[in-house]
Amino acid sequence: MRINEERLRSRMDAINRIAVTEEGGMMRLALSDADKTARDLLKSWIKEAGMEVRIDDLGTIQGYLPGTDPNSLPIGVGSHMDTQPNGGRYDGLFGVMSGLEAVCTLIDNGITMKSPLVVIDWTNEEGARFVPPMLASGVVAGNFDVNWVYAKEDKNGIKYVDELTRIGYMGSKSNRFEKAKAYIEPHIEQGPILDQEGYEFGIVTGALGITGLDVKIKGETNHAGTTPMRNRKDALMVAAEAMLELRKKTIEYGDPAVITMGIISASPASKNIVPGEVYFSIDMRHDNDEALTRLEQDVREIIQKVCSDNCAESHIERYWRADPVHFDEGIINASEKVANKLKIRAKRIYSGAGHDAVFINRIIPTGMLFVPSIKGMSHCPQEDTKWEDIVTGTEMLTELLIKIDK
Ligand SMILES: [Zn+2]
Incomplete structure (x- = not known):
């Protein structure tokens, strides 16, 4: 017609x-x-x-x-x-x-x-x-x-x-x-x-189902000039390393798994201070309930591992879940x-x-x-x-x- x-x-x-x-x-x-x-x-x-x-x-x-x-x-x-x-x-x-x-x-x-x-x-x-x-x-x-x-x-x-x-x-x-x-x-x-x-x-x-996480990483705030690289607990660098790992892991899951870290903030946010604390958001999605749950578990483990390898602490809280x-x-x-x-x-x-x-x-x-x-x-x-x-x-x-x- x-x-x-x-x-x-x-x-x-x-x-x-x-x-x-x-x-x-x-x-x-x-x-x-x-x-x-x-x-x-x-x-x-x-x-x-x-x-x-x-x-x-x-x-x-x-x-x-x-x-x-x-x-x-x-x-x-x-x-x-x-x-x-x-x-x-x-x-x-x-x-x-x-x-x-x-x-x-x-x-x-x-x-x-x-x-x-x-x-x-x-x-x-x-x-x-x-x-x-x-x-x-x-x-x-x-x-x-x-x-x-x-x-x-x-x-x-x-x-x-x-x-x-x-x-x-x-x-x-x-x-x-x-x-x-x-x-x-x-x-x-x-x-x-x-x-x-x-x-x-x-x-x-x-x-797609959605899981949303709030992630906080705690390192150590210190002087940008006097702190040698080997002595730093730079929370932003730890977060960056974790994020790249999260991206890699999500790609391994294949379509339709997606992950987005849409907000990131470092504190104290000064050009000459090593960031001691970082917050970032995670939005991840999948069409399969079980796979979405598994992905969240993997994400948590990756963040915890990268943090413990770098003497940093992590705090992860789930703010959203839609099946x-x-x-x-x-x-x-x-x-x-x-x-x-x-x-x-x-x-x-x-x-x-x-x-x-x-x-x-x-x-x-x-x-x-x-x-x-x-x-x-x-x-x-x-x-x-x-x-x-x-x-x-x-x-x-x-x-x-x-x-x-x-
Ligand atoms: Zn529309």
């Missing part, structure tokens, strides 16, 4: 013209005026398609199309329209717009579905304005308390609940999308794998069948990033579909996807909705 490419392109362009940075990036922070303008457009297109607009108490927008079977639970499809401060054209927007286009294509072709269809724009997925990310889906999935989310402030001290009310998108709790037959989130990959390996499409099997997520087998298999039928080159892939789908998976059978990101660029103005892949992804989604309905 052919989608209406022109309609899809002109709608995406309209949203992407709203707030453009000097570098050509997108700037639609959650619940800002730019977000409101995008929301108003989405609402008008939902109405134009003959669907009902529903808004929940987190500001999440839903376009609702009734099905023919009054007993059938709905099928949801969507993502988010908020962006990073200098974000890309398709992150989030692709999921909402391909969902809307798929439903419009079904309507245009006179195809009726047993299940109601719901097109969704989740509020504050990015976490760029209100931290942490995925606040709305997190409440719906039971991870966060709604009042805790309402009280979240942006960096200017403005509250989520006040912005939600100001832009006119405070809806009702009864509209929450929390009971459904399936939720599908189409998204850009945000990584290089599909593009590098020449695939048109990714069927997402799950999302790997596995999406619904039925949706994964159905996606694969549709891809085969349409002769689309698809690869099973995991998500390295967090998405609303990761939370919603806890309460509703969920799946994700990826289109390739050119050179894997994301959260930046260079983020891009070939137009033919956007079209293929949307057609694939349309067929998948029909298959899930059956």
